[in-house]
Amino acid sequence: MQIVFMNQMSRTDEQGHSSFAQVWIGEEEGVWSLGWRDIEPEGEAADDDWYEGGSWNELLCVYRHHLARKLAEGYRPIIEGIFNETGEIGGRNLHMQKLQCYSELHGSEELYTELCAWRRRKAASGRKAPYFIASNRVLRLISAFVPQSEEELLQLPGIGPAKASEHGAEWLEITAKIERKTTFPLDWVYHQLPEDVFVSWLYKQKEEKYKQELERYRIRRSMLLGIAEGATLEQLEERTSLSRRDLIEQLEGLEKEGYDTEQLVQAELCTVPDAEQAAVWKAFEELGDTFLKPVLQRVYGQEKGGEEVGGTEKLYERLRLIRIRFRREESSQASAG
Structure with missing residues (x-):
């Protein structure tokens, strides 16, 4: 097998002990391989095979997902630029990302639970989906920073004048009962949130993003293979664990991308x-x-x-x-x- 890519990785724990590893991609007769190798102190290596197959696109999906998980665990590449991380960390969304990170790590679960219960009641009374009322991130931010005025509410990402006008009074009624330990404005988050914790949190977000990307890729591939084999929607339900409704949404997406879905459409409409x-x-x-x-x-x-x-x-x-x-x-x- 020919190694076509390799990067050295390292991690230092709280006691100052360093661990080393390698991530690599290899190819042999059209078959791609991807793996992770832990380098033991004695020089021995422990391999973890991540992928073997003929699809370069699938390999890339697996690579991004697994590598993001390792980066979230604290590993860092000796050669930077794996995810263009230096360009993303410090971009225009840095303030918003740091507040979100802090809120997820230090928010009040009790207050968050109460806010979620409020959202369910609001959604039910208005016959709306809960995410139309407020996102999980917005509720996390409120639970962490406990705003006590509309001015403070407006300092939280995701809450604009319209949202504050619509729901602010009810949010503030809930937070008024809570004694908070932090203050506004929230510039102190920059100094209190350790950089390594923030970077690991960023990679954790990437891990989830790439996990979903990998799942979408595999579903699409399974559908294309099924269509080529003459599978029905019922058979595709078994293969993908998607509902018929979700399968048709996927079918519509494939059609937009230029794939030929007529064989399945014909089978279902015959x-x-x-x-x-x-x-x-x-x-x-x-x-x-x-x-x-x-x-x-x-x-x-x-x-x-x-x-x-x-x-x-x-x-x-x-x-x-x-x-x-x-x-x-x-x-x-x-x-x-």
């Missing part, structure tokens, strides 16, 4: 009468393809719930599959014109 498909197509032409509810009502009526085909959700599934074809045709005609 039992839908031609007249019904034609009626849906005509509705898309007349009503547009952005919103599905008007098309559903035009084709199936206000009262029909789709019981004979498995419910309204099944009808929406049909509409989305036909919409894939409709958009493909519209795109093709636009390109030809």
Whole structure:
């Protein structure tokens, strides 16, 4: 095997003891390998194989995810620039990132739990998704810094005048009961938050980001292989553990990227009468393809719930599959014109 990339890594623990390792990429006859090697004090090596296969793109996803985890554990590269870290640490979002880091490490869990309960009640009464009310990060920031006035609320990233006006009074009613140990403004966070702790936190965020990226890549690859093999949505559910709704969203994404999904679309629509498909197509032409509810009502009526085909959700599934074809045709005609 030929080693095409290697970087030395080191870590120093709280007692001052140093550990050394290597991350490497190798290739042999079109097969890529990726691994981590711990260098023992006696000079012995302990290998941890991270990847072996023929996909360079998948290898990169695995590399970023696993390496971010090692960096979060305190390892640092002897050769800098693995993630362009010097450019990212110290950028324009530094203030926001440091406040977020501090809030996650030092926030009050009791206050955060109370704020989450408030958000659930607010979302239920307004019939909105909780994240429309406030993100977890915003609630973490409030739980850590315990603002006591609207002016202080506005110093927290993610809270602007509109959000403060809408929810500020209720947040301040909750925080007024808490005796805080810190003050505003929050410049003191820069000095109190150790740099190595902050950098490790940043890499932890990257680890989660790259984990999701790797999962998306593997789902997409599994879907493309399944489509090529003639798999149905039901079979893809078993392969990917995604719901049918999520699978169709993935299918729509693949279609936008230019992949041929017709084999799967055809397999799922083969039992839908031609007249019904034609009626849906005509509705898309007349009503547009952005919103599905008007098309559903035009084709199936206000009262029909789709019981004979498995419910309204099944009808929406049909509409989305036909919409894939409709958009493909519209795109093709636009390109030809």
